[in-house]
Amino acid sequence: MKALLKQKEISILAIILLIGAVLSFVSPVFLTIGNFLDIIEGNVVIGILAIGMTLIIITSDIDVSVAALTTAVAVSIGYLFTFLPDSWISVLLLFLIAPVIGLVMGLINGLLVSIIEIPAIVVTLGTLNIIAGLVLYITNGNYVNSTNFPQSFMAFANYELLGLPILIYLLAVVAIGTWFILKHTLIGRSVLAIGGNTQSSVRVGIDYKKVKLFVFAYMGFLAGIAAIAQTAYTKAVDPNGMLGLELTVIAAVVLGGANIHGGRGSIHGTLLGVLLLAIMQNGMILARIDTYWQNVVTGAIIVIAVSYDHLSYKRSQDKLAKIEVEA
Amino acid sequence: MSEYILQMKDVSKTFPGVKALDNVQLEVKKGEVHALIGENGAGKSTLIKILAGIHKPDPGAKFYFEGEEAKINKPIDATLKGVSIIYQDLSLFPNLSVAENIYIGQDSNKKPWKKINWKSIKKTADKALEELEVDIDPNTTVERLSIAQQQLVEIARALAFEAKLIVMDEPTSALSSSEVEKLYKVVDKLSSRGISIIFISHKLKELFRVSDRFTVLRDGKYVGSYQAEEIDEAKLINLMVGREVSYEKNEKQVETGEVIFQVKDFYKQGNFKDISFSLKKGEVLGITGLVGSGRTELAQAIFGVNKPDSGSLKIYGKEIRIRSSADAVKKGVAYIPEARQTQGLVLEQSIINNISLPILNRMRNKLKLLDRKSEVQLAEQYIKSLDVRPALPNLPASKLSGGNQQKVVIGKWLSAQPKILIIDEPTNGIDIGAKTEIHKLLRRLANDGIGVIMISSELPEILAVSDRVLVMRHGRISGELGIQEATQEKIMNYALNSGSKKNPSEALDDTSRISQGV
Structure with a gap:
């Protein structure tokens, strides 16, 4: 029990409850089921991307190209709609094609990082610019084909199961699937091992490059799914709609207790991180705080949370006695 | 079947510009504890890394496992041959549980999508821990364990891999004496079960306690292999160094003047206690003691990196307070750390x-x-x-x-x-000629009026450069010796047992352990 309380995830949960309590006083709307579902549905895309990012951050890398990647897949979806017949089969097909497009782009990132061994921040900055540039060239910065989305897709986007929007189920599937991979498969174990101690993982025969390739490819795969979610949620394809979203994604992962130096991170922690950011944003909107100030507050919370975490780590390191001093 | 678990023959390794190994051989019998010894830079680690598949030997090297020739090209090859290596810095995953750490790598040849079999992880871990008769909860994460426990987890991992040969690289360097005793028992147990062990250590007495045979390397060359019965410590030292270590004396050339630096009642919990000493102008003060006696922590405390809980400092009679390393530099204290390449340059x-x-x-x-x-x-x-x-x-x-x-x-x-220069292990990893030069330089600085404090594990160096020697043990100053009365034996006596009577020859034995640069 004590170990459970010590977990970072619990302190995030506590902060969420605290902020929630404050907000329910500020606005009567906050503590309604409708508002809650809105918050979650509105953050499905960030949630899916953050889950992929968690694996990358556990291996002590980073991917800043995720938003551009997702946009690129979304734009592809927009053009695909002109080819695909209006039928539920097309929607299913979309769930095949979009992740594969994302996967291919993720593989490119992964190959550059693992085979040529370029630092991930450099690789993904590069692919971010290439992809974003190509997207703008192709679309001219205009919405793609958004006026005549197929009816079948609209039906999917608006579908509710047991009163919950379909996108929430999508997030749940991704979360549970990734948790399973991380916790119960060999590749997931290797991800944790590389993050915990890269040198040792090589010594015990873990193929370091394969694992790196996997996390970036998987990120691309999830970006494909996130692109479907984004298209379904906004019911439009906006080539500029996700500008800078990668920072929110990374912030959510870090807030969720993942260590940017690798080794630590969990799916439930990341989901809590996403929720925390989402509730803050929602609360500030309900409290009618100016958008610019919202950014400032969000940024400040991230810096404070991470500093607190790092300070408590340093303190615990300091406490470790180095020498058995004789009395 | 061969009586040898491992034979390495004609192993050479050339790094750009250096011949690290020159036709070395190593033969380990089944179930024996084999000590591999040599000075720093003799080639022990290179040899082990070749055995581990981390380095590739020059062409011509031959390996035999149980009499059969085999190739080792990458780490997993060695593992499959039953070789487990326990490195000094350990190879554990701090973020995974004990059980996962023991099991990891067992299924590296399986498909990555394969589901983890928690049952077999648990079974393997329980079995390995039981065999070692250690009481560690397999579900704790490794970062919560002490170093000694972590080491046992590594040994358990080797057992889980059904290792036939376990290499332990300086396994006792981070352990307390009671933990060391436990480790010896584990080693005895392993060898009685037919597992061979290569034991690398600088502590000669320890090696005689556990080893059946010795292989000595010197300057990358094979000196010989000896049964424990046919050799003693003095002989062993002779084989290792092949020459008497001693440096040119750098005696004081100026009259010592006023007290320029004073440390009073320095204390930091878990680091050091009751530290008081002073330094006069023109003097070189040597501080020595075993690794882990608190020397470096004390130096860092003076320099403001590792702030003491209490105590005061005076420079030229004026009390000063050092808030940070930058502050220390401003107030005339310089500190040259041991890790020259990573911290100094x-x-x-x-x-x-x-x-x-x-x-x-x-x-x-x-x-x-x-x-x-x-x-x-x-x-x-x-x-x-x-x-x-x-x-x-x-x-x-x-x-x-x-x-x-x-x-x-x-x-x-x-x-x-600076007015005060603290230098930690000034000649670590430097060749003999250059060492002498550095010694002369330190003396010259003292002549010029800088207060020099030299921390060193190498007793001949301490004796060659210092005017006064402080010996530390368990975070305290256990003895102070003027250079006239100081000998390696006396220093070792203080370093090992302050005040208590221990028979002097035993202390003498340990001299080697400190002067070989533990």
């Missing part, structure tokens, strides 16, 4: 840029921009006075030999014009 930068680093704010012209000319002048001055070779101010520090790198580090700190 910006390796890729030129000698000039390294030397001017501590006083960059004094290197500015009227426009407050960096003045290259005075930087170059400064560097040239120190290159000349410290005799840095080659005398090329623009050469990156990484291109210099160890001894010359150390001179640049010293020059760098001299440029800040």
